Amino acid sequence: QKEVEQDPGPLSVPEGAIVSLNCTYSNSAFQYFMWYRQYSRKGPELLMYTYSSGNKEDGRFTAQVDKSSKYISLFIRDSQPSDSATYLCAMSPQRRYNQGGKLIFGQGTELSVKP
């Protein structure tokens, strides 16, 4: 069983839809949760970062962490064609590598927003 599970999709939605992307994990020690956006043949770009449980909002993006269920989500409101990309979740028990942390990525969900 992988430490982080993410449905690879592809997920196709019409422009303006609310998108829900999810990851589940097995390691209860994870405390730092991140969502990255990766366009084709490019490096990932950090979208959202959350520490421990709770919600965080930034513009059209909302990140949710439910540690009791070991489940994290990223919501995109009013989705745009420019949001078409692969979205990767990532998490670590510590914030730094030299503190015993290691960033574990999900497989990524491919999202396509149709005009």
Added chain:
Amino acid sequence: GAVVSQHPSWVICKSGTSVKIECRSLDFQATTMFWYRQFPKQSLMLMATSNEGSKATYEQGVEKDKFLINHASLTLSTLTVTSAHPEDSSFYICSASRTGNFYEQYFGPGTRLTVT
């Protein structure tokens, strides 16, 4: 700010040759740099972590003698794939962090290596 570049963006080499990939933080000093490998439609796998002036720390299963990492300065790290073989063909991505915090690491655009 926080721009990381990689060079080359795409390289094709013959089996048995070595290839060097450069990772540069253009507008900040990176205390820590990370090297990842990504297969098509798969997640990023950490290969090694390097701090300026010290030896890289390799993840389990990554051959140190095959993937040579040199963190020569606070703005430059290099990954050399020695005696490359077709199975080394992959997308290699570096990231750099000023603080060492994972949520403050910035990724390069990646290098696609094809070994024929």
